[in-house]
Amino acid sequence: MMTQTTPKDHAGEQDLDLTSSALDHRIAEQATATNGTNGHTNGHTNGHSNGHSNGANGHAPEIQELDASRLVVHRADPTAREVPDEVTAVSGLETICTDHMITCTWRVATGWEAPELKPYGPLSLMPTASVLHYATECFEGLKVFRGYDGKLRLFRPELNAKRMLMSTLRISLPGFDPKELEKLITTLVAVDGPKWLPRSRPGSFLYIRPAVIGTQPQLGVQAPREALLFITASFMPRMDSPPGGMKLHTSPEDMVRAWVGGFGYAKVGANYGPSLLATQEARARGFGQILWLYGKEGYCTEAGASNFFVVWRTKEGKVQLVTAPLDDRLILDGVNRRSVVELAKTRLAGEVEVVERRYTIDEVMEAGKEGRIVEAFASGTAFFICPVSLIHHRGKDVDIPMGEKGDMGPYTAKIKQWMMDIMYGNEQHEWGVVVTKE
Numbered sequence: 001m002m003t004q005t006t007p008k009d010h011a012g013e014q015d016l017d018l019t020s021s022a023l024d025h026r027i028a029e030q031a032t033a034t035n036g037t038n039g040h041t042n043g044h045t046n047g048h049s050n051g052h053s054n055g056a057n058g059h060a061p062e063i064q065e066l067d068a069s070r071l072v073v074h075r076a077d078p079t080a081r082e083v084p085d086e087v088t089a090v091s092g093l094e095t096i097c098t099d100h101m102i103t104c105t106w107r108v109a110t111g112w113e114a115p116e117l118k119p120y121g122p123l124s125l126m127p128t129a130s131v132l133h134y135a136t137e138c139f140e141g142l143k144v145f146r147g148y149d150g151k152l153r154l155f156r157p158e159l160n161a162k163r164m165l166m167s168t169l170r171i172s173l174p175g176f177d178p179k180e181l182e183k184l185i186t187t188l189v190a191v192d193g194p195k196w197l198p199r200s201r202p203g204s205f206l207y208i209r210p211a212v213i214g215t216q217p218q219l220g221v222q223a224p225r226e227a228l229l230f231i232t233a234s235f236m237p238r239m240d241s242p243p244g245g246m247k248l249h250t251s252p253e254d255m256v257r258a259w260v261g262g263f264g265y266a267k268v269g270a271n272y273g274p275s276l277l278a279t280q281e282a283r284a285r286g287f288g289q290i291l292w293l294y295g296k297e298g299y300c301t302e303a304g305a306s307n308f309f310v311v312w313r314t315k316e317g318k319v320q321l322v323t324a325p326l327d328d329r330l331i332l333d334g335v336n337r338r339s340v341v342e343l344a345k346t347r348l349a350g351e352v353e354v355v356e357r358r359y360t361i362d363e364v365m366e367a368g369k370e371g372r373i374v375e376a377f378a379s380g381t382a383f384f385i386c387p388v389s390l391i392h393h394r395g396k397d398v399d400i401p402m403g404e405k406g407d408m409g410p411y412t413a414k415i416k417q418w419m420m421d422i423m424y425g426n427e428q429h430e431w432g433v434v435v436t437k438e
């Protein structure tokens with residue numbers, strides 16, 4: 001009895017890692033399932049396998065993997081809808097989707113059905129569907145760009161696909177091979193790109209929104225045994241250069257967006273609905289987004305649903321590009337964030353030091369007071385690289401320099417230009433993935 005391990009004995013280091021290791025385990029399981037040759041497992045074994053996992057038992061139905069090559073195509077009438085002019089398209093009053101969407105149904109016993117490309121339109125769900133009650137939803141956001149060379153490009157789509165797998169498994173929805181998701185995304189933009197993102201509009205983009213939801217129509221708090229993956233493409237306004245820059249208001253003292261042990265690192269719907277109240281209040285006071293702080297120390301984490309960067313001079317005079325770290329799993333590992341970090345590390349080496357660490361709003365306020373803030377910006381797919389001109393915190397404002405032309409600081413401008421060149425094909429780079437077979 002004395003040597004027996006009770007749960008309490010594990011209360012030390014091990015417990016801290018439980019969720020992350022469960023998640024890592026499922027991601028690894030998915031990789032094994034999809035890299036193996038049998039193609040029968042679907043990496044969704046926790047409580048879901050029902051003993052069908054390998055098809056080893058001759059009577060068990062085969063569990064199908066997500067397989068883009070099985071796509072069933074139902075074309076929309078290409079003359080039914082007209083592409084709006086550019087002004088209407090990006091007015092932001094409504095989300096105008098392209099002709100098609102892709103959907104794919106999953107069931108625990110049989111796995112993923114053949115994906116379907118079909119006319120864009122409403123989904124059919126039971127009012128008791130899991131997603132409507134228990135927030136079993138996650139999503140992605142990426143853009144397809146019409147290059148100045150006439151080509152369509154995605155920007156590092158494999159990162160979105162991998163992140164979607166992670167988010168999906170975090171909320172106990174079914175796993176899939178991220179490469180198959182990437183293929184489905186590519187197919188949708190290859191089909192709708194020529195009409196909705198015509199060659200006559202170089203320098204423009206469409207926004208792609210993949211999502212997975214739990215559709216099982218059974219109430220009860222449990223992992224769904226039915227799910228739906230869907231992908232749409234739509235217009236979206238440009239939000240990367242609000243007049244006068246983006247103004248941030250720090251989060252209310254009694255509210256956190258995400259917490260250590262929470263799920264801020266996953267793109268799950270549950271992170272966003274509850275944040276809207278503070279955002280709405282801030283908007284009413286003329287601010288663009290909330291700068292989400294964390295803990296009594298007031299660590300700066302993210303700006304709205306974008307990552308946040310400050311360029312400042314240290315007291316010793318060193319120029320640093322500072323952003324919150326990933327290791328505490330508070331913030332989302334943004335594709336744009338990663339790209340900014342990687343570009344700054346290589347192309348601004350010797351000029352700017354890139355620092356991923358926890359830093360507080362007090363450090364930012366102090367740097368502001370001492371005139372050490374060089375510039376600041378938010379980064380993400382929706383807002384792209386959006387210059388920040390002001391931070392309001394507990395009754396005080398910090399003004400942030402916006403460069404000579406007043407539109408953005410020189411480092412922000414450089415980084416933004418590098419990214420745009422890759423996205424729109426002015427620079428041939430492995431991050432800009434050309435969509436062939438348009």
Ligand SMILES: *Cc1c(COP(=O)(O)O)cnc(C)c1O
Pocket residue numbers: 141267302304305306307332333334335336337379380381382
């Ligand atoms: C989507 C998102 C971002 C930006 O990620 P990207 O991959 O760069 O688009 C940042 N923070 C949050 C909370 C997000 O939801």
